[in-house]
Amino acid sequence: xxxxxxxxxxxxxxxxxxxxxxxxxxxxxxxxxxxxxxxxxxxxxxxxxxxxxxxxxxxxxxxxxxxxxxxxxxxxxxxxxxxxxxxxxxxxxxxxxxxxxxxxxxxxxxxxxxxxxxxxxxxxxxxxxxxxxxxxxxxxxxxxxxxxxxxxxxxxxxxxxxxxxxxxxxxxxxxxxxxxxxxxxxxxxxxxxxxxxxxxxxxxxxxxxxxxxxxxxxxxxxxxxxxxxxxxxxxxxxxxxxxxxxxxxxxxxxxxxxxxxxxxxxxxxxx
Numbered sequence: 001x002x003x004x005x006x007x008x009x010x011x012x013x014x015x016x017x018x019x020x021x022x023x024x025x026x027x028x029x030x031x032x033x034x035x036x037x038x039x040x041x042x043x044x045x046x047x048x049x050x051x052x053x054x055x056x057x058x059x060x061x062x063x064x065x066x067x068x069x070x071x072x073x074x075x076x077x078x079x080x081x082x083x084x085x086x087x088x089x090x091x092x093x094x095x096x097x098x099x100x101x102x103x104x105x106x107x108x109x110x111x112x113x114x115x116x117x118x119x120x121x122x123x124x125x126x127x128x129x130x131x132x133x134x135x136x137x138x139x140x141x142x143x144x145x146x147x148x149x150x151x152x153x154x155x156x157x158x159x160x161x162x163x164x165x166x167x168x169x170x171x172x173x174x175x176x177x178x179x180x181x182x183x184x185x186x187x188x189x190x191x192x193x194x195x196x197x198x199x200x201x202x203x204x205x206x207x208x209x210x211x212x213x214x215x216x217x218x219x220x221x222x223x224x225x226x227x228x229x230x231x232x233x234x235x236x237x238x239x240x241x242x243x244x245x246x247x248x249x250x251x252x253x254x255x256x257x258x259x260x261x262x263x264x265x266x267x268x269x270x271x
Contacts, residue, residue, distance in 0.1 A: 182209030
């Protein structure tokens, strides 16, 4: 069964949440009332963040947690797994260890997207080698703690390498990634990088562990030109058992997202 979640900010505001972090409780109530199963939590660091309290708030709302989104640390703290400054790499790994600890408590995955962005002039082979080496201790730590790390396929305008479903699978094979490493497939990025959605889903196979919903303009589904129902049907027919998570910019407005989410979830569940 496919679960539904949506991004919420619980520490610092993010353009992907229709509620500011200060209204985290309102966001949980919205998810519950709109028929979602879980939240996708945007967490930068754990200064002042009580994971046990978040777990309790989720439980009260009848919600789970699908993944912890980690990308804020790229812009806020300059973290990346791919840096000429090895102290930056070590700090990024340490931050990911904290995310893994939180995910173990929340029963969630940990997303690695923007934390693999780099300004280094790396070709594909160099990029994959550097990323595999930097990720290795994180992958092992996650494996020991029963946590899945999901690497997000990002478009060519955001990162220099690993954009498509096929390229993500090539990286997993290159790095001999264990089963606790999967792929996050985002429809916005896929609209740029994957010519055939059904083929991309088939290529990822069981490594597909999480899906982001957004339209071609990264706005709320229905305000661009992506065939959302066709993609969701392809996921269902492929036997996908992970979550689909609303991670879109609040376009045309936050209120549009708030008001339309329940109908979107209900419509997809009927397919």
